[in-house]
Amino acid sequence: xxxxxxxxxxxxxxxxxxxxxxxxxxxxxxxxxxxxxxxxxxxxxxxxxxxxxxxxxxxxxxxxxxxxxxxxxxxxxxxxxxxxxxxxxxxxxxxxxxxxxxxxxxxxxxxxxxxxxxxxxxxxxxxxxxxxxxxxxxxxxxxxxxxxxxxxxxxxxxxxxxxxxxxxxxxxxxxxxxxxxxxxxxxxxxxxxxxxxxxxxxxxxxxxxxxxxxxxxxxxxxxxxxxxxxxxxxxxxxxxxxxxxxxxxxxxxxxxxxxxxxxxxxxxxxxxxxxxxxxxxxx
Amino acid sequence: xxxxxxxxxxxxxxxxxxxxxxxxxxxxxxxxxxxxxxxxxxxxxxxxxxxxxxxxxxxxxxxxxxxxxxxxxxxxxxxxxxxxxxxxxxxxxxxxxxxxxxxxxxxxxxxxxxxxxxxxxxxxxxxxxxxxxxxxxxxxxxxxxxxxxxxxxxxxxxxxxxxxxxxxxxxxxxxxxxxxxxxxxxxxxxxxxxxxxxxxxxxxxxxxxxxxxxxxxxxxxxxxxxxxxxxxxxxxxxxxxxxxxxxxxxxxxxxxxxxxxxxxxxxxxxxxxxxxxxxxxxxxxxxxxxxxxxxxxxxxxxxxxxxxxxxxxxxxxxxxxxxxxxxxxxxxxxxxxxxxxxxxxxxxxxxxx
Numbered sequence: 001x002x003x004x005x006x007x008x009x010x011x012x013x014x015x016x017x018x019x020x021x022x023x024x025x026x027x028x029x030x031x032x033x034x035x036x037x038x039x040x041x042x043x044x045x046x047x048x049x050x051x052x053x054x055x056x057x058x059x060x061x062x063x064x065x066x067x068x069x070x071x072x073x074x075x076x077x078x079x080x081x082x083x084x085x086x087x088x089x090x091x092x093x094x095x096x097x098x099x100x101x102x103x104x105x106x107x108x109x110x111x112x113x114x115x116x117x118x119x120x121x122x123x124x125x126x127x128x129x130x131x132x133x134x135x136x137x138x139x140x141x142x143x144x145x146x147x148x149x150x151x152x153x154x155x156x157x158x159x160x161x162x163x164x165x166x167x168x169x170x171x172x173x174x175x176x177x178x179x180x181x182x183x184x185x186x187x188x189x190x191x192x193x194x195x196x197x198x199x200x201x202x203x204x205x206x207x208x209x210x211x212x213x214x215x216x217x218x219x220x221x222x223x224x225x226x227x228x229x230x231x232x233x234x235x236x237x238x239x240x241x242x243x244x245x246x247x248x249x250x251x252x253x254x255x256x257x258x259x260x261x262x263x264x265x266x267x268x269x270x271x272x273x274x275x276x277x278x279x280x281x282x283x
Numbered sequence: 284x285x286x287x288x289x290x291x292x293x294x295x296x297x298x299x300x301x302x303x304x305x306x307x308x309x310x311x312x313x314x315x316x317x318x319x320x321x322x323x324x325x326x327x328x329x330x331x332x333x334x335x336x337x338x339x340x341x342x343x344x345x346x347x348x349x350x351x352x353x354x355x356x357x358x359x360x361x362x363x364x365x366x367x368x369x370x371x372x373x374x375x376x377x378x379x380x381x382x383x384x385x386x387x388x389x390x391x392x393x394x395x396x397x398x399x400x401x402x403x404x405x406x407x408x409x410x411x412x413x414x415x416x417x418x419x420x421x422x423x424x425x426x427x428x429x430x431x432x433x434x435x436x437x438x439x440x441x442x443x444x445x446x447x448x449x450x451x452x453x454x455x456x457x458x459x460x461x462x463x464x465x466x467x468x469x470x471x472x473x474x475x476x477x478x479x480x481x482x483x484x485x486x487x488x489x490x491x492x493x494x495x496x497x498x499x500x501x502x503x504x505x506x507x508x509x510x511x512x513x514x515x516x517x518x519x520x521x522x523x524x525x526x527x528x529x530x531x532x533x534x535x536x537x538x539x540x541x542x543x544x545x546x547x548x549x550x551x552x553x554x555x556x557x558x559x560x561x562x563x564x565x566x567x568x569x570x571x572x573x574x575x576x577x578x579x580x581x582x583x584x585x586x587x588x589x590x591x592x593x594x595x596x597x598x599x600x601x602x603x604x605x606x607x608x609x610x611x612x613x614x615x616x617x618x619x620x621x622x623x624x625x626x627x628x629x630x631x632x633x634x635x636x
Binding site for chain 2: 104144180182183185186187188189190191192193196204207273
C-alpha cells in the first residue's frame with residue numbers, strides 16, 4: 001500500500017502537472033480552432049448587430065408603447081401554459097416510452113419527434129386541419145362544448161405545445177433511461193405500487209432532468225412563430241406574441257422590430273440564466 | 284415459513300434450487316459469481332419470474348407457474364437489503380425507513396414513529412435527519428437494514444449486505460447484523476460469497492454452483508467435510524476425490540494418498556494447507572504421502588506464506604517464514620511435499636447432504 005502511494009505521488013508531482021497541461025493546450029489543431037472560432041462568431045455577431053443598431057435614446061418611450069407590454073405578457077403567459085401542458089402530457093408519455101415495453105414502441109418514439117423536423121408552418125396547417133372549425137375534432141368540439149381553438153389564446157398555447165413538447169419528452173425520457181431502475185425495485189420491495197413508485201421515487205430522482213426539459217420546452221415555446229401565426233393568427237392582445245409582433249413591426253418600422261427583439265432576448269436570457277442556476281446545476 | 288423450489292431457465296443458464304427456511308432461521312446462500320445466487324433472490328422478491336417450481340411464504344403461494352399464480356413484489360411480505368443499499372437519495376434516513384410502513388397503511392406520523400424506533404434500534408437515532416449522501420457506509424447499511432425490517436417481513440432477503448464496506452467497518456457491521464438477524468422472527472436469506480459472513484451470520488449454509496445445490500448443512504459439517512473444490516477453497520482445505528480401500532485412497536489420475544480413516548468406495552480426502560510440509564530434498568522416514576511438486580505461486584497468508592504447488596496433485600501449503608528461509612522458494616522450482624497420514628481426513632463421497 002505504502003509502496004503504491006509513493007509510486008502514485010511520484011508520477012504526478014505538483015510541478016509535473018502544469019507543463020503537461022500547457023503542452024496539451026499548445027497542441028490545439030488549427031483545423032479545429034479556426035472553424036470553432038468562426039462558429040462562435042456566427043452565433044454571436046447577429047446579437048452584436050442587434051445591440052449596435054438599437055436606438056438607445058428612444059428605447060424607454062418605445063418600450064412604453066401599449067402594444068409592447070401586451071405582446072410580452074401574452075408571450076410569457078402562453079409559453080408557460082404550453083410548458084405546463086407539455087409537462088402534464090409529456091412526462092407520462094416519456095415514462096411510457098422509457099419504462100414499458102409495448103409493440104410499436106419504436107414507431108411511437110419516432111412519431112413523438114416528428115414536430116422537431118416538421119416546419120412549424122406545416123405544423124400549424126396540420127393543427128388547423130384537426131382543430132379548425134371544420135377540422136376532424138374542431139367541429140365536434142365546437143358543436144358539443146362550444147369550444148373554438150383557432151385564432152384564440154388557447155390556440156396559441158396549443159400551437160406552442162405542439163412544437164415544444166418533443167424537447168421535453170426527449171429530455172425526460174433520457175433522464176428516465178439514465179436513472180437507476182433498481183430504486184424502483186427497492187420501492188416495490190417496500191410495498192409501493194407502480195403509481196406510488198412513480199410519484200414518490202421516480203419523479204424526485206429525475207427532477208433535474210424534468211426541469212431541464214421544461215426549460216428547453218419553455219424557451220422553444222417562447223420563440224414559436226410559424227405554427228402560431230398559421231393556427232392562431234396575429235391579433236394584438238389575443239394571439240400576437242412577441243415573435244409575431246417583431247415580424248409585423250419589421251414590415252413598417254425596423255427600429256420597433258429591433259426594440260422588440262432586444263426585449264425578447266433580454267427577458268429570455270434573464271429567465272433561463274436564473275432557472276439554470278436554481279434548478280439545473282443543483283444535484 | 285418459506286417453502287420454495289426455484290426453477291429458472293434463461294438461455295443456457297439453469298437454476299434449480301429447493302429451499303426451505305424456518306421462522307427465525309437464517310440461511311446463507313453461498314456460491315461463486317454466476318452461480319445463480321442473485322437470480323434466486325430476485326425470484327423470491329418477485330423481481331424476476333420463475334420458470335417452474337414454486338414459492339410459498341407463510342402458507343401463501345407467491346409464484347407458481349403451473350397454476351399461473353403470481354403475487355407482485357409490492358404485495359409480498361418481504362424486506363430486502365440491496366448490496367449498495369439503494370437508499371432513496373432525496374429522502375432523509377428517517378423517511379427512507381418510514382417509506383415501507385407508510386405504504387403498508389400507516390399514516391405519516393405513525394410511519395415516522397415506527398421509523399424512529401427502528402433507527403434507534405440500529406443505533407442511528409442521531410442521524411435520522413441526514414440524507415443518504417451524508418451517511419458513512421456502515422450507517423447507510425444500517426439504515427437499509429432498518430428500512431427492510433420496518434415492513435415486518437416474513438422473509439428478509441439480504442444481497443451481499445456487507446460487500447460494499449471496508450474491512451474494519453465490515454467486522455463491526457457483521458456483529459451488529461448478527462444481533463438483528465437473531466431477533467428477526469421471520470425467515471432470513473443471506474446471499475454472499477464471503478464464507479466468513481456465512482459462517483458467522485447463518486444457521487445453515489446452502490452452497491450453489493452453476494445453478495445447483497452442491498452442499499447444504501451447518502457450518503461445522505461443511506467446514507469439516509467439503510464436497511467440491513469451491514467449498515474446499517472457501518473453507519481453506521485441500522480436497523481430492525478418489526476410491527478408497529482401507530487407508531488408501533486412489534485418486535482419478537492414479538495418485539495414492541494414505542489417510543487416517545478407513546473407507547471403501549468413493550471418498551473425499553481433505554487436509555489443511557498447514558499440514559503440508561515442504562522439503563528441499565526427498566525426506567527420509569515417516570510421512571507416507573510424499574511427492575515432488577513444482578511451485579506455481581506464493582502469497583502472504585496471515586503470518587505465514589501460502590505456496591501453490593502443482594505436480595501429481597494441485598495443492599496449497601502454508602509454511603512459516605522460518606521454514607521458507609530454508610527453501611529456495613521461486614516459482615518453477617521443484618520441492619518435495621509431505622503430508623502425514625494422521626493429518627488427512629477421508630469421508631465417503633455419497634450424495635450431497
